Amino acid sequence: MRPETVPGTAPDPMTEAAPAARRRRRLDWGFRLAVLWLVLVTGAALTADLLPLPDHDATLSGEPGSGPAPGHPLGTDGLGRDLLSRIVDGARVSLGVGVGAVLLGLLIGGPLGLLAGYRRGLVDRIVMTANDVLLAFPAMVFALAVVAFAGPSVRNVLIVLGLLGVPAWVRLIRGVTLSFARREFVTAARALGARGRTLMWREIAPNVVLPALSYAFTVMAVVMIAEGSLAFLGLSVQPPTPTWGGMINDGRSTMDTAAHIVLAPSAVMFLTVLAFNLVGDRLQELTGYRESGLEPARARRRATVPATPVPRREGPPPLLEAAGLRTLFHTPRGTVRAVDGVSFTLERGRTLAIVGESGSGKSVLIRSVLGLLPDAAERSGRVYLADRDLTDAGADGMRDVLGTRMATVFQDPMTALNPVRTVGAQVTEPLRVHRGMTRRQARETAGLLLASVGIPEPHRVLRSYPHQLSGGMRQRITIAMALSCDPEVLFADEPTTALDVTVQKQIMRLLHRQRDERDMAMVLVSHDLTVVADHADEVIVMYAGKVVERGPAQSVLTRPRMRYTEALLRAAPDLTAPAHTRLAVIDGRPPDLVRPPSGCRFHPRCPHARERCRTEDPPLVPDGAGRSHACWYPADDIKPPTTRESMRHGG
Numbered sequence: 001m002r003p004e005t006v007p008g009t010a011p012d013p014m015t016e017a018a019p020a021a022r023r024r025r026r027l028d029w030g031f032r033l034a035v036l037w038l039v040l041v042t043g044a045a046l047t048a049d050l051l052p053l054p055d056h057d058a059t060l061s062g063e064p065g066s067g068p069a070p071g072h073p074l075g076t077d078g079l080g081r082d083l084l085s086r087i088v089d090g091a092r093v094s095l096g097v098g099v100g101a102v103l104l105g106l107l108i109g110g111p112l113g114l115l116a117g118y119r120r121g122l123v124d125r126i127v128m129t130a131n132d133v134l135l136a137f138p139a140m141v142f143a144l145a146v147v148a149f150a151g152p153s154v155r156n157v158l159i160v161l162g163l164l165g166v167p168a169w170v171r172l173i174r175g176v177t178l179s180f181a182r183r184e185f186v187t188a189a190r191a192l193g194a195r196g197r198t199l200m201w202r203e204i205a206p207n208v209v210l211p212a213l214s215y216a217f218t219v220m221a222v223v224m225i226a227e228g229s230l231a232f233l234g235l236s237v238q239p240p241t242p243t244w245g246g247m248i249n250d251g252r253s254t255m256d257t258a259a260h261i262v263l264a265p266s267a268v269m270f271l272t273v274l275a276f277n278l279v280g281d282r283l284q285e286l287t288g289y290r291e292s293g294l295e296p297a298r299a300r301r302r303a304t305v306p307a308t309p310v311p312r313r314e315g316p317p318p319l320l321e322a323a324g325l326r327t328l329f330h331t332p333r334g335t336v337r338a339v340d341g342v343s344f345t346l347e348r349g350r351t352l353a354i355v356g357e358s359g360s361g362k363s364v365l366i367r368s369v370l371g372l373l374p375d376a377a378e379r380s381g382r383v384y385l386a387d388r389d390l391t392d393a394g395a396d397g398m399r400d401v402l403g404t405r406m407a408t409v410f411q412d413p414m415t416a417l418n419p420v421r422t423v424g425a426q427v428t429e430p431l432r433v434h435r436g437m438t439r440r441q442a443r444e445t446a447g448l449l450l451a452s453v454g455i456p457e458p459h460r461v462l463r464s465y466p467h468q469l470s471g472g473m474r475q476r477i478t479i480a481m482a483l484s485c486d487p488e489v490l491f492a493d494e495p496t497t498a499l500d501v502t503v504q505k506q507i508m509r510l511l512h513r514q515r516d517e518r519d520m521a522m523v524l525v526s527h528d529l530t531v532v533a534d535h536a537d538e539v540i541v542m543y544a545g546k547v548v549e550r551g552p553a554q555s556v557l558t559r560p561r562m563r564y565t566e567a568l569l570r571a572a573p574d575l576t577a578p579a580h581t582r583l584a585v586i587d588g589r590p591p592d593l594v595r596p597p598s599g600c601r602f603h604p605r606c607p608h609a610r611e612r613c614r615t616e617d618p619p620l621v622p623d624g625a626g627r628s629h630a631c632w633y634p635a636d637d638i639k640p641p642t643t644r645e646s647m648r649h650g651g
């Protein structure tokens with residue numbers, strides 16, 4: 001990523017490709033030779049009739065069993081037929097069966113794998129059980145039996161080998177789908193209100209292409225060996241059509257006198273199988289896909305924690321309200337209480353910041369509000385958007401508001417954008433889906449949107465892919481996408497963490513300006529207190545899944561009362577301090593949310609903790625001036641060393 005230029009000047013959005021992408025392009029010589037060999041063999045097979053070679057079936061076109069000679073570069077077989085022309089013709093069968101079997105396996109296994117991986121649940125269980133049963137069949141014996149029964153022909157061999165490959169295709173495509181379904185750009189598309197089928201075919205399927213292609217090459221090699229073995233046993237295409245396996249079989253009897261009859265087709269077959277494997281392996285490296293870790297964590301039996309009913313407050317409803325939100329993850333280690341009874345309200349034109357150490361539950365809180373939690377999560381409590389109760393909205397209900405009334409900007413713009421779709425395809429999608437625009441209208445509006453978030457040459461950028469743009473540009477694009485349907489609430493989950501320091505401020509200023517211009521509300525997750533001080537109106541401080549302090553940002557950040565907030569502010573780097581000043585840190589580590597400490601969750605790390613803190617959980621109590629804190633022994637108007645002013649001047 002490279003820094004953008006100062007605002008007002010036109011930064012060049014195109015950058016060099018990321019180092020990883022460059023490294024990937026540096027494919028070694030083995031790969032190039034393998035591709036060259038495959039091009040040669042395929043080209044020869046496709047143009048066999050045009051090549052100046054003797055007829056593959058013309059007996060006695062040379063001395064039987066003679067070695068390489070002019071006119072017969074690889075020699076002749078026992079019947080005096082030209083070996084080279086027979087190998088070239090044999091390639092048609094071997095490659096034809098390989099391609100056909102791969103396509104058949106993919107056509108059946110691909111959609112089934114996508115469906116199982118995307119839908120999961122019952123569909124997954126049915127598909128995978130059937131698949132496991134099929135996988136248990138001894139493949140080669142089955143192939144032998146079917147071909148022997150149905151008769152040896154190219155078609156039968158192709159169908160049998162293709163069908164035998166289906167279970168492996170289902171497994172592969174399901175695994176890749178599962179891994180992509182959890183990626184941030186899919187969550188981002190869901191946050192923009194994309195429907196299930198769109199997510200599956202537009203967001204996930206294009207990403208499955210490369211792993212599938214890599215596997216296709218490996219399968220080609222396997223199928224060729226299988227076809228060769230069947231041909232060797234006389235169960236593939238029958239003479240006089242040459243096949244490589246059949247040629248090896250024919251040459252067996254003359255091994256001692258004319259070994260080249262066996263060696264020539266064996267060498268070609270060996271090199272071709274090797275080349276397919278090599279290309280498949282390299283493509284797999286490109287995808288960075290590993291089979292390990294693709295299995296889904298099975299949803300555990302849920303130890304349901306009863307939800308405490310939280311009544312809605314009286315009076316006109318705020319724009320956004322969360323009441324008693326609680327989110328649990330059921331894991332093999334136990335239940336993680338990631339968000340534990342959080343409530344807040346937010347009005348139009350205001351920014352609410354959520355701060356806290358890593359793992360305190362900030363992101364899970366946002367995802368709980370947006371209904372974007374993984375299946376294994378259990379949520380209780382209520383969420384309201386103005387007068388609409390979103391608590392039991394379900395996937396369909398949430399789609400009505402995601403992208404249109406509530407939109408999200410994620411932390412890392414690289415993972416939030418689909419790497420295999422152009423920026424234009426991604427920015428225009430919500431415009432077409434939610435605002436019913438035609439392709440042309442959406443393109444025009446997308447151009448204007450990109451310009452409004454400070455992207456120069458927007459129409460050129462629309463034609464680019466995410467990896468061609470700098471980090472700041474990518475984040476501007478995700479912001480443009482989030483703003484495309486004029487949301488009422490914008491959620492920004494650490495929107496600048498993945499960016500260069502110089503770009504961070506520009507992005508924050510952009511978000512702030514957009515909030516004001518559009519009169520939106522904003523929920524900002526940040527662990528940068530300087531950003532919070534500069535951009536938030538309200539702040540909630542989270543510790544171990546709970547809100548421990550809440551109130552106007554200015555007041556909380558300058559006069560913290562809860563001892564954790566105080567410690568957090570002390571630990572924040574004071575950028576005005578002289579160089580090498582020792583940073584204060586909060587002693588100890590955040591608690592394990594499976595077994596949080598008794599009493600106040602912060603007590604094991606709190607220098608002010610007393611007996612009561614160890615045994616009684618302090619409630620969040622209002623302390624006047626619109627503030628609340630959860631602490632038995634709060635700080636009394638203590639001015640922390642890092643004040644808002646010092647942070648602002650330093651930052």
Ligand SMILES: Nc1ncnc2c1ncn2[C@@H]1O[C@H](COP(=O)(O)OP(=O)(O)OP(=O)(O)O)[C@@H](O)[C@H]1O
Pocket residue numbers: 329331336337338356357358359360361362363364365374527593
């Ligand atoms: N899918 C999950 N399964 C189990 N535990 C999870 C899952 N997602 C989050 N958690 C746990 O929930 C807790 C809160 O996580 P969350 O990501 O909200 O923290 P955070 O405050 O946003 O941290 P960070 O600043 O590092 O993003 C953590 O303990 C985390 O390990």
